[in-house]
Amino acid sequence: MPKNERWGRPYPDTRDWSIYNERLVRRGEFYLSLDFIDQWDELLARMNAGKRGRPFQYPEPFIGWMACVHVFLQMPYRQMEGFVRKLATFIPALRAADYTTLFRRIQRLDLSLNVTPKILAEDVVIAVDSTGIKVTNRGEWMREKWKVRRGWIKVHAMIDVETNQVLGLEVTDESVQDDRMFVPLLDQVQQHCGEEHPVHRVLADGAYDRNELFTALEHRGFLAGIKTRADAATHSTGSAYRAECVRERIRWGGYRMWSWITTYGMRWKAEGAFSSIKRIFGEGVQATSREGMFREVRMKINCYNMLIAMVA
Incomplete structure (x- = not known):
């Protein structure tokens, strides 16, 4: 049987492979994008300004980073507590959070589509x-x-x-x-x-x-x-x-x-x-609940867009 002839507009692969490979390598840096640590106190002060009740102890960028760790590494919340606790021993400015706090804060994250x-x-x-x-x-x-x-x-x-x-x-x-x-x-x-x-x-x-x-x-x-x-x-x-x-x-x-x-x-x-x-x-x-599944998918898509923007 003769092979079907491929038709349509050919895709010109004009990539510079050295640059392309470097972009893929840089994606690994995303796991340790800890720039928020230097602004930890400033971010908390801004979040707690005028807040009634118990003040926030962890800034929103830290919670967003932990959400990315959750979906990238498929890490359960209790293991996430151990992960950040051990990481805090190497980075003194980082404050460890318990798994209950991580779960509650991640559930309240704004999951609007992140576009650059x-x-x-x-x-x-x-x-x-x-x-x-x-x-x-x-x-x-x-x-x-x-x-x-x-x-x-x-x-x-x-x-x-x-x-x-x-x-x-x-x-x-x-x-x-x-x-x-x-x-x-x-x-x-x-x-x-x-x-x-x-x-x-x-x-x-x-x-x-x-x-x-x-x-x-x-x-x-x-x-x-x-x-x-x-x-x-x-x-x-x-x-x-x-x-x-x-x-x-x-x-x-x-x-x-x-x-x-x-x-x-x-x-x-x-x-x-x-x-x-x-x-x-x-x-x-x-996730097992319908709402939890939808939120998890949205978190994954947001993390994907962040990767795209990081190496663009």
């Missing part, structure tokens, strides 16, 4: 997709034997294809369809990009081929890179912009040329980001 706009390009191209996260480590045999099914978590994200940053994030259960999260994600992307880094195009597969999504892109002035059905109507059946995109695909000579012009192949950057996140943080979650 300054590393974005002038015209941002977005790739949107979703992926599943396991909620249990039991294997296929256990599921087949005992007929146990707990479902999975669904992560909906919009990725900047230039920097691989996550610019929009929604975490749901598996019952939520991809297209329902498109507009909320788009709102987040606009908020994070602002006017200095306008969105140029949004790339998405056929799951997002909906009239209302094309209309949403048209109202915002974004070009659509959404794959439409092969038999899609060329006249307006709910979205004039979708019909225009279908006519353009036909006028350009079909799907291959359309994908070349719209750079649709760069949509793989979303799948690449999901792959990186799962390789670094694992394919499952440790």
Whole structure:
């Protein structure tokens, strides 16, 4: 059987591998990013100013760092107490916290998506997709034997294809369809990009081929890179912009040329980001409650964005 010929825009790998390798090595520095220690007392004074009741003993950056240790190393809270207690013997300015305090403070962290706009390009191209996260480590045999099914978590994200940053994030259960999260994600992307880094195009597969999504892109002035059905109507059946995109695909000579012009192949950057996140943080979650699972996923995505910004 003859080998299928690869088609589409070839990906030019122009990386300087010495620089790329150094960036990967620098990611290890993230585990010991302890700059907050020099500002410990100043941060606490700011947090406790005007506070009623028991004052804070640990600044917010320290709690955020411990949250990263929790998701990066998959370390339970009691082991985290021992970890920071031993670390404090080498760094006298660091004050150890008990596991109860760590748990309570981490649960109260602001988990808004952490984005670094300054590393974005002038015209941002977005790739949107979703992926599943396991909620249990039991294997296929256990599921087949005992007929146990707990479902999975669904992560909906919009990725900047230039920097691989996550610019929009929604975490749901598996019952939520991809297209329902498109507009909320788009709102987040606009908020994070602002006017200095306008969105140029949004790339998405056929799951997002909906009239209302094309209309949403048209109202915002974004070009659509959404794959439409092969038999899609060329006249307006709910979205004039979708019909225009279908006519353009036909006028350009079909799907291959359309994908070349719209750079649709760069949509793989979303799948690449999901792959990186799962390789670094694992394919499952440790939390057992629904809310805890969602929070853990958000912490992982925030830590991933911090890694991206650190080596950019």
